[in-house]
Amino acid sequence: MAETIPDKKINIKGLVCPYTFVKAKLAIESMDVGQVLEILLDYEEASRSIPKSMEDHGQQVLKVEKINDTDWVLQIRKDKD
Amino acid sequence: MEFTDDQLLRYSRHIILPEVGGKGQSKIANAKVFIVGAGGLGCPVGYYLAAAGVGTIALIDNDTVELSNLQRQIAHSVNTIGMPKVESAKKTFEALNPDVNIVAIQKRMSKDDIIDLIKDYDIVVDGSDNFPTRYLVNDACFMAGKPLVSGAILRFEGQVTTIVPGDGPCYRCLFEEPPPPGLVPSCQEAGVLGVLPGVIGGLQATEVLKLILGKGDVLKGELLIYNALKTTFRKVKVPKNPSCPLCGGNPTITELIDYNEGYCTLQ
Numbered sequence: 001m002a003e004t005i006p007d008k009k010i011n012i013k014g015l016v017c018p019y020t021f022v023k024a025k026l027a028i029e030s031m032d033v034g035q036v037l038e039i040l041l042d043y044e045e046a047s048r049s050i051p052k053s054m055e056d057h058g059q060q061v062l063k064v065e066k067i068n069d070t071d072w073v074l075q076i077r078k079d080k081d
Numbered sequence: 082m083e084f085t086d087d088q089l090l091r092y093s094r095h096i097i098l099p100e101v102g103g104k105g106q107s108k109i110a111n112a113k114v115f116i117v118g119a120g121g122l123g124c125p126v127g128y129y130l131a132a133a134g135v136g137t138i139a140l141i142d143n144d145t146v147e148l149s150n151l152q153r154q155i156a157h158s159v160n161t162i163g164m165p166k167v168e169s170a171k172k173t174f175e176a177l178n179p180d181v182n183i184v185a186i187q188k189r190m191s192k193d194d195i196i197d198l199i200k201d202y203d204i205v206v207d208g209s210d211n212f213p214t215r216y217l218v219n220d221a222c223f224m225a226g227k228p229l230v231s232g233a234i235l236r237f238e239g240q241v242t243t244i245v246p247g248d249g250p251c252y253r254c255l256f257e258e259p260p261p262p263g264l265v266p267s268c269q270e271a272g273v274l275g276v277l278p279g280v281i282g283g284l285q286a287t288e289v290l291k292l293i294l295g296k297g298d299v300l301k302g303e304l305l306i307y308n309a310l311k312t313t314f315r316k317v318k319v320p321k322n323p324s325c326p327l328c329g330g331n332p333t334i335t336e337l338i339d340y341n342e343g344y345c346t347l348q
Contacts, residue, residue, distance in 0.1 A: 018093040019086075025096060026084075026103045057099050 004062055004075055006038035007031060013042045013071065020046035021053055024076070028059060031078050036062065039074040047072040082107035088180070092134055100296045106134065110180070112293045113137040115202035115227075117190070117218055119166035120144070121273065122208030122232050124156035125282030126289070131174035131181045133290060138174065139184040139202060140167045153275035190214065192337035195221040204292055206285055207231045208278075210267065212259035213340040219244070219252035220337055223327055230288045232281045235266070237274050237309040239281035242319065243288045243299040246328075250302055254322035254329075259340055277309050 010027050012020055020043055027037050041047060051061040051074060058080030065073050084092070084103070095101045095109075112135050116123045119142035130138055146157040146169050154166070161169035167185035174183050190198060195217060199205055205227050207218045215231070222229040222244065229244040231252060244251050284305065291297045306315045326333045 018097065019089060022089050022093045022096050026089075029103050053097075 004036050006075060007035035009038040009040070011040045012046075013040060015041070015046075016043050017046065017049070021050055024050050024054070025057075028054070028057075028076060028078050033078050033081055035078050037076045037078065039076070041072050041074070042070045044072075047074070050074060051076075082110060088134075091178075091180075095133070101294060105294045105296070108293050108295075109134050109290065110136045112204070113139075113202045114204050114206060114289055115139045115199050116141070116206045116208060117214065118142055118208035118210065119154075119156065119170045120150065120208065120210060121153045121234060121278030122282045122285065123166075123206075124154045124170060125279050126206050126208055126232075126286045127170055127174055127183075128156055128177065129283060129286040130289060131178045131183070133286075134178065134180055135289075135293070136180075137182045137184065137202075139186060139198075140170055141186040141188065141190060141198065142166045143187060143189040153273065153278050155279070190217060192217060192221075192339045195337065196225055199225055199227055202227065204289055205229045206289060208282065208285070212265070215252065216259050216340060217337060220327055220334060222246065223251050224337070228292055230285045230292070232285045234273055234277050234281050236271055237277065239277050239307045239309070240304055241281055241284045241288065241300055241307075242304045243292070243301050245299070245301050248301065250319050250321040251325060251328045253327045253334075254325045255304065255319050257322075257326060274309055277307075280307055280309070 008027060008031055012023050024039055031037060051064055054061055054076050060077040060079045062077055063075035067073050092106050095106050096103055114130055114135050116127050119140045123140060127138055127140055144166050146161045146164050146166055148162060150157055156170040156173040165187040167187050171183040171185040205222050207215060207229060209215055223246050226246045232241045288299050291299050302319050304317045304319050323329055
């Protein structure tokens with residue numbers, strides 16, 4: 001499967017809860033349905049809680065990937081306005 | 082609206098809610114709410130709306146803080162006894178949330194100034210403790226087309242309803258005319274459980290936020306009655322009265338009325 005090109009990227013490294021989800025949610029809110037958000041983070045708990053919360057809110061989690069010792073990349077597609 | 086980092090933290094539990102989000106929080110920040118009375122009901126309503134980040138909150142009340150108020154009027158304190166209630170509450174709400182613009186108006190409204198006072202506000206909250214004000218506020222909101230969240234308390238019982246002009250009944254559909262002076266006792270004569278206005282004011286503040294957000298269902302055409310002794314909530318349907326003197330097909334009330342005579346003007 002081809003790599004998804006994100007429509008928007010945010011870097012929330014250094015942030016912890018509740019900033020992590022709040023920033024991710026505000027980014028998704030500002031986008032159109034069908035667009036993809038890429039999130040770079042280094043707070044482990046958020047690598048689990050953001051995908052779960054995004055699914056609860058009706059969004060589609062495309063990718064959760066640990067890219068090195070400290071960082072994760074998430075891709076979320078906006079399915080619901 | 083761009084939020085500062087402090088605002089993101091302050092409102093994070095709102096922003097996380099699907100029904101609110103950043104867009105809803107911006108609506109709250111842009112809202113202007115007019116609260117009648119800075120007493121038992123006005124204190125919790127203003128307190129929670131200030132905490133929620135409502136951009137502009139006007140408070141109107143003519144009274145000063147007394148020791149006997151402190152059993153229930155939670156925005157005041159021993160340090161503000163003798164101060165106008167609206168100034169006392171403004172200090173409390175600004176300390177809670179400096180983002181909020183509190184407009185303190187120390188006066189008793191009349192038919193001559195109420196329309197002008199409420200004209201710049203989106204929603205009116207009635208937390209008054211007397212019938213002349215209650216009817217004046219209802220009639221003015223109908224005439225000015227302002228949504229009204231009405232609350233009342235006595236002893237162990239409280240009631241709440243939300244009146245949306247042109248969409249459902251008004252207060253006069255429920256109670257056409259004020260009762261004769263002296264028939265219904267005031268809190269001063271009959272007492273009130275200090276927590277009761279907290280419950281009713283909390284419900285009123287919730288109605289206000291739902292009106293601002295456009296989410297959920299408000300108490301339109303319904304009167305919610307809370308009995309604190311029995312711990313019961315009862316919802317009573319209130320039909321629109323086709324012959325209501327104010328909002329009916331053939332209205333007899335076409336201008337505002339000051340019902341002052343014969344009523345105790347103590348608040």
